[in-house]
Amino acid sequence: MPQAHDVQIKHLPIKILLIIVIIVGSILATKSGFFGASSAASQSDSVIILRLAEALTEDNPVTKSMHIFAKLVNQKTNGKVLVKVYSGGQLGEEIETIEQTRLGIIDFTRANAIVLTNVSPSMGVFTLPFIFKDQDHKYQVLDGEIGEDVKDKLHDVGLVGFDFLEAGPRSFYTRSDRPIKSLADMQGLKIRVQPAPIMIRMIELLGAVPTPLNYGDVYSAIQTGVVDGAENDFVSYASSAHFEVAKNYVEDEHLSPPAVLLMNAHKFSSLPPSFQKAISDAAREAAFLEREMMNQANIDAKQMLLDKRVSITTIDREPFRNAMMPLYQEFPEYAEYIDRINGVK
Secondary structure (H helix, E strand, C coil): CCCHHHHHHHCCCHHHHHHHHHHHHHHHHHHHCHHHCCHHHHHHCCCEEEEEECCCCCCCHHHHHHHHHHHHHHHHCCCCEEEEEECCCCCCCHHHHHHHHHHCCCCEEEEEHHHHCCCCHHHHHHHCCCCCCCHHHHHHHHCCHHHHHHHHHHHHHCEEEEEEECCCCEEEEECCCCCCCCHHHHCCCEEEECCCHHHHHHHHHCCCEEEECCHHHHHHHHHHCCCCEEEECHHHHHHCCHHHCCCEEEEEEEECCCEEEEEEHHHHHHCCHHHHHHHHHHHHHHHHHHHHHHHHHHHHHHHHHHHCCCEEECCCHHHHHHHHCHHHHHCHHHHHHHHHHHCCC
């Protein structure tokens, strides 16, 4: 007859078991001397192993930048810090890995501002529709005092935020039988959204039905008609193969939220100052490279989609913008930030 603890382990979710294995493995690797080093060598040349969760696939520019970050950290610490990247959602969706990072189960995660708003509400100002005039304005805001103020709020929830990443402008895409040619076509459409109050309310204001779903479930949901469409940037639309089941892409660019690399605040503060600087510097270098890679990747993805005869159209954005504007009044906590953002030239 199995013991009680055997039964409990058998029913643990696979991702939780994987996290346990990762933590135990990292501890053993550090104690025994990384890559088979002798015990004496490990005591004098110990390696700190840090775990980074990334929900996106290996071919995404964001994931590539996480590997660049890991390499830079290793270089800047002379091999003393090893960042292991677990991509493709191995450790869970973003909402799960944010919580794991806060609890110290893992050390880093990369998160989109939309999802992060559920934990640090100030981040929500960057997820308002049409909040940025253009990409130059966006980077001036994110890299300036406003971006720093918003990142500072992350300390309140046990996190450290590094330089903002480019997540690409988001637009709507729908099934072949539900094309969007005007605001009127949004009426009654079931649109997949990330689970965040601003996103849900934005879709409601457009007359559509917000349907929160995990990213990994979107393809089948569109294919089976559970939802009529979703919204994302060209890179994610292409790499997820959502274009196979939703062949209409409307380039309205209603949102352009950033992403950000996060670290457990206690873990960061426990490291020597030289390692803290190495991590911060590596994150900055990787973020600026990622912006270039993501911008080019979106251009390349759009061309690939056109080659595959996906319908990519532009639309009059003003009716959409006007329909969404009540959001600015419905979230008065962002009023000061909005004024400051509008004042950035």
